[in-house]
Amino acid sequence: MVEKIKNYFITNYLGISTGFSLFLFIFIIPQLFEDSDLIISLIRGIIFSIVVGYLVYKFLLFRRNNPNFVPSESKLVVDAGGSLVAIIVGLLFGLLLMLLVNPGQAFYGFSIILRGGLNRNFKSLGDMIFFSVPIILTGLSVAFAFRTGLFNIGATGQLTMGAFVAVFIGVEWGALGEIHPLLHWGTALLFAMIAGGLFGAIPGLLKAYRNVNEVVASIMLNYVAMYLNTMLIVAYIYNRDYARALDIEETAITPIMNLDLIFPGSAINGGIVVAVIVVIILHIILNKTTFGYELKAVGFNRNASKYAGMNSKRNIVYAMMISGAVAGLAGGLMFLVAGKHLKPENILIPEGFTGIAISLLGLSSPIGVLLAGLFYGSLQQGGYYLQLLNFTPEIIDIIIAVIIYASALGLVLQKFVKMILKRKFLEKEDGEPQDLAVEGSDE
Amino acid sequence: MEYIIEMLNITKEFPGIKANDNVTLQLKKGEIHALLGENGAGKSTLMSVLFGLYRQEEGIIKVRGEEVVIDSPNDANDYGIGMVHQHFKLVHNFSVVENIVLGFEDTQYGFMKYEEATEKIAALSEKYKLKVNPKELISNISVGMQQRVEILKMLYRDAEILIFDEPTAVLTPQEITELMSIMKDLASEGKSIILITHKLKEIKEVADRCSVLRKGKYIGTVDVKTTSVEKMAEMMVGREVSFVVNKVDSKPTNTVLEVNDLSVYNHRLAKDVVTDVSFEVKAGEILCIAGIEGNGQTQLIEAITGLRNPSKGKIVLNSEDITHCTVRNRNLAGVSHIPEDRHKHGLVLDYSLEQNLIIQTYFDKKFQSRGFIKFDAMRDNAVTLIEKFDIRSGKGATTSARSMSGGNQQKVIVAREIDRDTDLLIAVQPTRGLDVGAIEYIHKQLIAQRDAGKAVLLVSLELEEVMNVSDRIIVMYEGEVVGEFDPKVVTENELGLYMAGSKRSDQ
Numbered sequence: 001m002v003e004k005i006k007n008y009f010i011t012n013y014l015g016i017s018t019g020f021s022l023f024l025f026i027f028i029i030p031q032l033f034e035d036s037d038l039i040i041s042l043i044r045g046i047i048f049s050i051v052v053g054y055l056v057y058k059f060l061l062f063r064r065n066n067p068n069f070v071p072s073e074s075k076l077v078v079d080a081g082g083s084l085v086a087i088i089v090g091l092l093f094g095l096l097l098m099l100l101v102n103p104g105q106a107f108y109g110f111s112i113i114l115r116g117g118l119n120r121n122f123k124s125l126g127d128m129i130f131f132s133v134p135i136i137l138t139g140l141s142v143a144f145a146f147r148t149g150l151f152n153i154g155a156t157g158q159l160t161m162g163a164f165v166a167v168f169i170g171v172e173w174g175a176l177g178e179i180h181p182l183l184h185w186g187t188a189l190l191f192a193m194i195a196g197g198l199f200g201a202i203p204g205l206l207k208a209y210r211n212v213n214e215v216v217a218s219i220m221l222n223y224v225a226m227y228l229n230t231m232l233i234v235a236y237i238y239n240r241d242y243a244r245a246l247d248i249e250e251t252a253i254t255p256i257m258n259l260d261l262i263f264p265g266s267a268i269n270g271g272i273v274v275a276v277i278v279v280i281i282l283h284i285i286l287n288k289t290t291f292g293y294e295l296k297a298v299g300f301n302r303n304a305s306k307y308a309g310m311n312s313k314r315n316i317v318y319a320m321m322i323s324g325a326v327a328g329l330a331g332g333l334m335f336l337v338a339g340k341h342l343k344p345e346n347i348l349i350p351e352g353f354t355g356i357a358i359s360l361l362g363l364s365s366p367i368g369v370l371l372a373g374l375f376y377g378s379l380q381q382g383g384y385y386l387q388l389l390n391f392t393p394e395i396i397d398i399i400i401a402v403i404i405y406a407s408a409l410g411l412v413l414q415k416f417v418k419m420i421l422k423r424k425f426l427e428k429e430d431g432e433p434q435d436l437a438v439e440g441s442d443e
Numbered sequence: 444m445e446y447i448i449e450m451l452n453i454t455k456e457f458p459g460i461k462a463n464d465n466v467t468l469q470l471k472k473g474e475i476h477a478l479l480g481e482n483g484a485g486k487s488t489l490m491s492v493l494f495g496l497y498r499q500e501e502g503i504i505k506v507r508g509e510e511v512v513i514d515s516p517n518d519a520n521d522y523g524i525g526m527v528h529q530h531f532k533l534v535h536n537f538s539v540v541e542n543i544v545l546g547f548e549d550t551q552y553g554f555m556k557y558e559e560a561t562e563k564i565a566a567l568s569e570k571y572k573l574k575v576n577p578k579e580l581i582s583n584i585s586v587g588m589q590q591r592v593e594i595l596k597m598l599y600r601d602a603e604i605l606i607f608d609e610p611t612a613v614l615t616p617q618e619i620t621e622l623m624s625i626m627k628d629l630a631s632e633g634k635s636i637i638l639i640t641h642k643l644k645e646i647k648e649v650a651d652r653c654s655v656l657r658k659g660k661y662i663g664t665v666d667v668k669t670t671s672v673e674k675m676a677e678m679m680v681g682r683e684v685s686f687v688v689n690k691v692d693s694k695p696t697n698t699v700l701e702v703n704d705l706s707v708y709n710h711r712l713a714k715d716v717v718t719d720v721s722f723e724v725k726a727g728e729i730l731c732i733a734g735i736e737g738n739g740q741t742q743l744i745e746a747i748t749g750l751r752n753p754s755k756g757k758i759v760l761n762s763e764d765i766t767h768c769t770v771r772n773r774n775l776a777g778v779s780h781i782p783e784d785r786h787k788h789g790l791v792l793d794y795s796l797e798q799n800l801i802i803q804t805y806f807d808k809k810f811q812s813r814g815f816i817k818f819d820a821m822r823d824n825a826v827t828l829i830e831k832f833d834i835r836s837g838k839g840a841t842t843s844a845r846s847m848s849g850g851n852q853q854k855v856i857v858a859r860e861i862d863r864d865t866d867l868l869i870a871v872q873p874t875r876g877l878d879v880g881a882i883e884y885i886h887k888q889l890i891a892q893r894d895a896g897k898a899v900l901l902v903s904l905e906l907e908e909v910m911n912v913s914d915r916i917i918v919m920y921e922g923e924v925v926g927e928f929d930p931k932v933v934t935e936n937e938l939g940l941y942m943a944g945s946k947r948s949d950q
């Protein structure tokens with residue numbers, strides 16, 4: 001016990017002090033030159049240093065408990081390193097592009113991209129979080145299905161269905177809000193999840209019982225959702241004057257949950273809280289429960305899971321349902337916002353597809369997806385502020401595309417990371433025998 | 444120049460284990476050199492070092508007397524080293540020819556010179572009697588032919604030093620005999636061969652010298668002609684191994700498994716691959732299904748275990764009809780199954796050892812409460828079984844199944860299935876790829892299960908195992924049961940005739 005406490009203090013002391021000095025540099029000093037509230041920036045700073053301190057603490061504890069840890073042998077380190085390299089490649093490509101388009105402002109513009117969500121301190125940080133919520137959720141949706149060996153390319157459709165149902169309830173079921181405002185909002189979200197889940201179950205059922213490829217089935221359902229959405233809006237909740245859905249009731253709007261205190265002036269709302277809760281739940285399902293154990297076994301080796309007596313058909317349906325529900329939730333949170341309206345346009349909502357990229361970048365793990373989603377949000381913010389200069393924000397889309405290509409080349413990148421780690425830690429080389437077939441075919 | 448290959452004082456470590464610890468191996472030109480060692484002794488690792496897949500931490504390699512650095516399989520190729528891996532490395536949707544030339548393509552104006560390649564392959568296959576269908580896809584050919592493709596792949600690259608890692612584990616006795624004579628031909632032509640095998644009989648038959656490893660350490664090299672099989676086994680295990688299985692007579696009691704007129708239809712071949720098979724297994728006996736590979740044993744077992752639907756017939760377990768039960772319900776009703784293909788069915792390679800050990804029982808109260816896995820219970824279970832079955836790996840319970848040696852992967856499955864303690868134990872080639880010590884242990888376990896009143900159904904391709912372990916034998920030929928025998932009465936020759944289909948008893 002004493003040992004434990006001692007451990008905690010030694011490592012945590014280091015962590016806190018690192019966090020604190022960072023916090024001084026990044027937050028306090030700039031704040032002194034701006035006319036914002038010192039108390040609030042202090043609170044932020046404390047939260048920030050606790051988070052950084054905790055991470056450093058965890059890291060030091062890990063190093064202490066695993067003195068023989070070899071980074072190049074850890075799958076997590078190597079995989080995450082691959083994603084990191086992909087990001088760097090993408091960013092460098094962006095820089096190159098900017099140098100070509102507008103060499104004079106390229107480096108300044110690049111620094112704006114890098115600062116991303118920190119461009120306007122907590123305002124832009126709040127905006128970044130707000131915009132990354134749907135991306136995180138669709139990323140989770142795709143990632144969860146992927147862990148079961150399924151490629152849910154239909155997150156867009158599930159999201160659209162969720163969005164419609166949420167908005168419909170937001171417009172029509174105002175009576176719920178009179179009982180309690182959260183009841184109205186909560187019900188709208190719940191039904192958004194149900195709608196997305198049912199819509200996701202369709203390709204799941206087809207796959208499980210008729211062996212229809214889930215990629216094809218879910219792509220086609222995206223179009224079904226798109227047209228259905230248009231039709232239903234016009235039929236039930238149409239605002240003719242503006243050619244969009246009616247405004248939702250006040251009570252259905254996602255509550256701010258006091259986050260504006262930390263992120264003043266930003267668009268942030270409670271959506272991030274919901275998203276983090278979903279991250280935690282999915283993380284627990286995948287890593288701690290028998291259900292997750294089954295799902296992953298089916299994803300890794302369907303034959304072995306059949307041999308072990310797992311009901312892989314049922315699991316496929318459940319996995320697609322959960323995946324769809326999370327996408328539906330994304331749709332709900334996207335449109336239960338003041339001033340945002342569903343429109344009867346025949347456009348596939350792009351967040352669903354971005355989710356695929358985020359899932360890939362986040363290595364299909366819930367926590368990875370959370371980080372990747374926030375990173376994406378940061379880039380978007382960077383793109384937004386980039387417009388102050390003579391650049392178009394589309395540069396960001398190109399960077400993202402390159403990052404995705406680079407992560408798809410993951411295997412090569414991972415080898416590269418392994419090599420660097422080995423050099424760094426003065427390890428002798430080794431390779432995995434199963435890489436041989438790949439090596440052969442590269443030539 | 445006496446030695447063509449010298450590996451001197453090689454050390455190779457993996458996290459948590461020294462797979463090779465100061466190992467020396469010297470190969471003479473034109474000899475067949477056997478490499479013997481228990482499961483996990485480091486044989487495959489040593490050969491992977493020689494083939495450039497791993498880099499040793501210490502020690503040097505000399506080829507034809509000169510010290511060399513082998514960093515990749517391409518380097519190995521350049522030095523004339525070729526290797527057939529324990530688990531083959533073929534591209535399944537490529538044809539035989541494409542696989543052979545892969546990475547070694549001859550091109551003209553960017554086009555592959557397939558004609559020449561095909562001719563060269565035809566010549567090689569003629570010369571060494573390695574029959575293959577050049578145009579066929581790998582996924583459509585038998586394991587035996589896949590192996591011939593691997594051998595041709597080495598010869599196509601003009602390899603002078605040939606490494607065979609457990610080539611016979613997946614072959615039928617006939618194919619083994621063929622392979623042995625091919626290896627002798629190759630050696631007499633001046634090629635040098637390293638052969639890894641657990642079958643001492645094969646070493647006796649073809650090898651000139653034999654080097655022994657134990658737990659990563661080099662024990663010694665002996666001359667095969669003058670060393671007895673028992674001596675070699677002792678060198679490798681570190682104690683005496685008994686080759687005869689001691690057992691008392693069986694005392695069968697009630698019927699546990701009853702199979703009635705079972706048929707399995709194959710849609711691709713458009714015929715029955717199992718035809719009207721009937722037999723029963725009683726508690727307290729070991730029934731063995733003997734036969735040459737591909738005579739319906741696989742499909743029969745899949746039908747009994749629920750992996751495949753029979754087209755006709757009935758399966759009764761403890762007087763309960765389970766013909767239409769799910770795999771899960773059969774497991775719960777009392778079926779354990781050591782499957783034929785450990786990578787396809789037996790293991791989730793990306794799961795750790797401890798996760799693999801609970802693959803049919805994770806939902807049991809013992810390992811789960813309210814849907815949450817009890818990680819402590821899972822760990823304890825693994826630690827117990829690792830100890831009991833002597834499963835060797837780098838990081839114990841948390842080792843990923845993929846990184847384990849082939850024989851130890853097999854032990855994981857055997858441990859799991861025996862530990863489930865069910866009324867019926869179905870074991871399909873349970874000792875495939877195991878060392879003599881482990882085989883002895885598993886045979887003892889099977890008999891112990893029998894003596895504890897379990898019914899054991901054993902499928903084996905190896906006559907020695909069939910004769911030694913079983914209490915009753917049935918022979919399958921082309922999907923039918925062609926005879927039933929008492930191992931104490933029947934001779935191996937007699938069985939062989941039935942297995943080859945040249946004799947059958949009329950029922």
Ligand SMILES: Nc1ncnc2c1ncn2[C@@H]1O[C@H](COP(=O)(O)OP(=O)(O)OP(=O)(O)O)[C@@H](O)[C@H]1O
Pocket residue numbers: 432457458460462480481482483484485486487488489529835836837846847848849850851876
């Ligand atoms: N890539 C790897 N990563 C970690 N450990 C490994 C790896 N490859 C092998 N090992 C470990 O090294 C040891 C030796 O393995 P190796 O495959 O050389 O055994 P082997 O003698 O070929 O055994 P078998 O007869 O069972 O095939 C084993 O304990 C194994 O777990």
Ligand SMILES: [Mg+2]
Pocket residue numbers: 486487488529608848849850
């Ligand atoms: Mg091996």
